[in-house]
Amino acid sequence: MNRRMLVNLALLGLLLVVLLALPYFGVSNFVLGLASTILIAAVLASSVNFLGGDGGMVSLGHGAIAAASAYAVGWASRQGLDSMTQVLLALVVTLVVSFLYGLLSMRTSGIYFLMVTLALGMLIYGLAFRLSSVTGGENGISGIAAPGNLHEEWIYYYVVLGIFVITTGALWVVSSSPFGASLRGLRDSESRMRSLGYSVAQYKLSAFMISGTVAGIAGVLAVWHTNFVSPSSAGVERSVLLVVMVILGGIGTLLGPLIGAAVVVLVENVLSSYVDRWPTALGLIFILVILFARAGVAGSVPKVLAKLRGRSPSATPPGDRSSPEGTAVPDRNHNP
Amino acid sequence: MFEPVFLAQQVLNGLSFGALLFLLASGLTLVFGLMKIVNMAHGAFYLLGGYIGVVIAGLTGNLLLAVITAVIVVAATAFIVEVVLLRFVRGQELPEVLLTIGVSFVIADLCLAVFGGDPQNLPTTATIPGALMIGDLVYPWYRIFVIGVAVAIGLGLAFVQTRTRIGAVVRAGVDDREIISAMGVNIAWVFTGMFVVGAGLAALGGTIGSGMQSILPGVQNEVLLYALVVIIIGGLGSVTGAAVGSVLIGLIDAFAKAWIPELAYFTIFLPMALVLVLRPTGLFGRTA
Numbered sequence: 001m002n003r004r005m006l007v008n009l010a011l012l013g014l015l016l017v018v019l020l021a022l023p024y025f026g027v028s029n030f031v032l033g034l035a036s037t038i039l040i041a042a043v044l045a046s047s048v049n050f051l052g053g054d055g056g057m058v059s060l061g062h063g064a065i066a067a068a069s070a071y072a073v074g075w076a077s078r079q080g081l082d083s084m085t086q087v088l089l090a091l092v093v094t095l096v097v098s099f100l101y102g103l104l105s106m107r108t109s110g111i112y113f114l115m116v117t118l119a120l121g122m123l124i125y126g127l128a129f130r131l132s133s134v135t136g137g138e139n140g141i142s143g144i145a146a147p148g149n150l151h152e153e154w155i156y157y158y159v160v161l162g163i164f165v166i167t168t169g170a171l172w173v174v175s176s177s178p179f180g181a182s183l184r185g186l187r188d189s190e191s192r193m194r195s196l197g198y199s200v201a202q203y204k205l206s207a208f209m210i211s212g213t214v215a216g217i218a219g220v221l222a223v224w225h226t227n228f229v230s231p232s233s234a235g236v237e238r239s240v241l242l243v244v245m246v247i248l249g250g251i252g253t254l255l256g257p258l259i260g261a262a263v264v265v266l267v268e269n270v271l272s273s274y275v276d277r278w279p280t281a282l283g284l285i286f287i288l289v290i291l292f293a294r295a296g297v298a299g300s301v302p303k304v305l306a307k308l309r310g311r312s313p314s315a316t317p318p319g320d321r322s323s324p325e326g327t328a329v330p331d332r333n334h335n336p
Numbered sequence: 337m338f339e340p341v342f343l344a345q346q347v348l349n350g351l352s353f354g355a356l357l358f359l360l361a362s363g364l365t366l367v368f369g370l371m372k373i374v375n376m377a378h379g380a381f382y383l384l385g386g387y388i389g390v391v392i393a394g395l396t397g398n399l400l401l402a403v404i405t406a407v408i409v410v411a412a413t414a415f416i417v418e419v420v421l422l423r424f425v426r427g428q429e430l431p432e433v434l435l436t437i438g439v440s441f442v443i444a445d446l447c448l449a450v451f452g453g454d455p456q457n458l459p460t461t462a463t464i465p466g467a468l469m470i471g472d473l474v475y476p477w478y479r480i481f482v483i484g485v486a487v488a489i490g491l492g493l494a495f496v497q498t499r500t501r502i503g504a505v506v507r508a509g510v511d512d513r514e515i516i517s518a519m520g521v522n523i524a525w526v527f528t529g530m531f532v533v534g535a536g537l538a539a540l541g542g543t544i545g546s547g548m549q550s551i552l553p554g555v556q557n558e559v560l561l562y563a564l565v566v567i568i569i570g571g572l573g574s575v576t577g578a579a580v581g582s583v584l585i586g587l588i589d590a591f592a593k594a595w596i597p598e599l600a601y602f603t604i605f606l607p608m609a610l611v612l613v614l615r616p617t618g619l620f621g622r623t624a
Contacts, residue, residue, distance in 0.1 A: 058430060104609055104612065104613055107613075107616070108612070108616060110429055110430070111372075111374055111429055111433065112612070112616060114374075114433065115374070115564060115568060115612075116609070116612050118561075118564070119564075119565070119568075119605050119608050119609055119612070120605075120609065122561055122601065122605050123601070123602060123605045123606070123609070125601065126599075126600070126601020126602050126604075126605065127601075127602060129601065130597070130598045130599060130600060130601060130602070131598060131599075132598075235557075236557055236561065237557065240437055243434070243437075244437075247434060276449070277445055277446075277449060279441050279442075279444070279445035280441070280442050280445040280446060280449075282441060283438045283439070283440075283441030283442035283445065284438070284442060286434070286437070286438040286441065287421065287435060287438035287439065287442070290425065290431050290434050290435050290438065291421070291424055291425070291435075294431065
């Protein structure tokens, strides 16, 4: 274990302590709710991050997967089913939707993957919007109560925090496993992996199932938090914001999704009450990050620190898991 | 439901919407064919062009003047976006797409700030009054005019691409950009030119389209998605494909909205998903 890892572990521990202690700082319910929103967005963003960072597959349809799961909870609660059944139904819907997404997208990569997921997201949006007998149409489904005493803001915050830690940890484990290494192999050179005997489509499908499941979990968390689901949660704007979060925070990094989610949610909820033009602000931040800090916040800060200490920023230790430029799409010249 | 007049009406609806889609999709597909960029700001260019067209047409009552102003302003915007932003990420697939998403955010939001959130339409003084009447069939001339504009633009693009030196340079750039730049063509400026032309076509679509459907915030995403569907079905980079895809999607959309409104979105994206799975390069796309 080298010094860099120790520093990272210490920072992670510190962050966890701060997050755990947040309700004891005497913050208002509004702030706690905001923190929960950020953590839920971070869970969803981490599912996009896993697929994009390790698999090189940037999805523009993950918002719709979460929405499908949220709709399952909403529909079940409107039928008067208990919360256990709601969750089970959400899980089934999530798995089916993820499987369909994966099946349709597993033979594509790069821009084409982006467009297939975009189209599938729009399909779900269209269904949510038009199939009003199930989804409530434009009005969505409201009054979806969280089970037990989860409606207490601070209890729910701890539940969300716990699930965030678990999913982030699980994704980290998957990404560190041989499976994760194979995924990064696919990202870097599909043709090479194919000639080594890997079934590319199968790996992509599995990766999508894992990522989709995490997105579905985020969908359940979100719908219990807002007690409401509407077609806009499946819209392309949601999915675009997820990609913005991932890129802002740093694609392929452990805490990138959390940082990105915090920035986007805060700009959306806090900055918007002071500045009318918050989408412009968000768009400009996004453009600047892509132009000058491609590795995102979590990827760039260590580089800048290293530079300040007079080391070459390229002196990353071997086995660095993030992609070099923070953009995990293979150069198109290397595509088969 | 199957009366001849109703069918004719829906066919004309489909064709005129398809014409609008072609104006959008041709620019998008040309830019993709040459530069390999999926320009996610294309819808925002349409939005900006539409607003400027509506304002100028409201001031002057002249559609031609409105179109020219809109095209010039949007082309200038696209020029700045290309030269100041896109050049820095040239050749990197993902950053290029993401950058245009950021640009789309900014343009759409600034449009909201300047032009407000109310739906806006081309003033009737600037459109073509009256309607075509054949027996029971009544159809507004303006929509037929839109079909005419799209056909003219399509023929013009085909002529330029196959019969002129500019077209030859563009086709060479699509085939092999290293060779064409080795032959003394500054490919970077060809890229800029193509991006500007694509944006100009979107602005033309925006202004003319605002006589058919309202311009309002959010429309940029809708038209972008329709255009993406069209060029994916037709084949990325193919103008012929864009034309066929536009007519196909226009007709499917018109009949779906009339017959099965509950599944209107579904009917558009299902063919696209099928094309992507069965023939990922699209109907007229070439294999990479």
